[in-house]
Amino acid sequence: MVQLRTVLFASLSASVVLAAPLHKRIDQITSDGPAAWATACTTNGGGSKCGDIKQQAAATLLAAGKNCDQQDAADAMVDLSKTLKNNTDMIRLAQLFVQQPRNAPEKLQVPYCQKAPKNKELNGLFHCQFSGSDFTKFSGDQTGNLPLGVKAVNPPGSCPAKKDGPVPDGVQLNTLVTDPGVGSAGEPTVDPAAAAAPADNAAVAAPVAGAKPFTLQNGKDAQALNKKFATLTADTACTTGDDGCINGQFAQCVGGKFAVTGCAGGTKCFALPLVNKAGTSITCSTDADATSRIANTGATGGITGA
Structure with a gap:
């Protein structure tokens, strides 16, 4: 009887071990992503629109988000910022948000948006990757493996705001840097020795x-x-x-x-x-x-x- 109980206990223990969850993706507290922007928005009189955009923006950082959802949310942030006397701090935080890494399914790199942003302040900006990502592979249908107009991302996982490499897993970019990495004209200041220059993505050229x-x-x-x-x-x-x-x-x-x-x-x-x-x-x-x-x-x- 003792031997039978021992075997049964061992079998149950093995079942528990086999059922242990596998960490197959890199997550973050997505509501933290747009939180700083929403605080600045509220301070500057944005009212209930601040919370609405924050909620929508947070959802874009989930693994289920589409490739351009995050950029669309950042465009909405900039749109509202412009109605509040072109608040520069809100625009800066929107520029950082669009570069925040998204949750990484299967720990693969998350593909980049393949359309130009609505606002020139977001030109040339793209999200960093989390440092625990597999930098040899991308999730999705493989149509967004490079940012729009960029020939290479070097070092892998970097972005204009963080040129030295990816963001630590689960960390918010805006806690690591304050400069979004863009010039006064809204063009990225990427080191040409580290990455190919992004395209000038203004939606319509000057008349x-x-x-x-x-x-x-x-x-x-x-x-x-x-x-x-x-x-x-x-x-x-x-x-x-x-x-x-x-x-x-x-x-x-x-x-x-x-x-x-x-x-x-x-x-x-x-x-x-x-x-x-x-x-x-x-x-x-x-x-x-x-x-x-x-x-x-x-x-x-x-x-x-x-």
């Missing part, structure tokens, strides 16, 4: 009537690049580090040969004019947006100037 001295030239330079890209193939000789577009896909020269990466969501690769400074960017966009952004510089002849 010609208010053009800056470099605006037209930016348009012409983008057209020249697009015309050049139209002649490239995967077999075209190149110099390591060169970037371009091949058949609508982003191309990067590695070891003297182009490696191509497809754009997400029905977009194509284009050279586009920057808006707030001289230069161009190579990014994924729609035909209509690319045509509009080049035309708004005053350059004629469409995407290639033909």
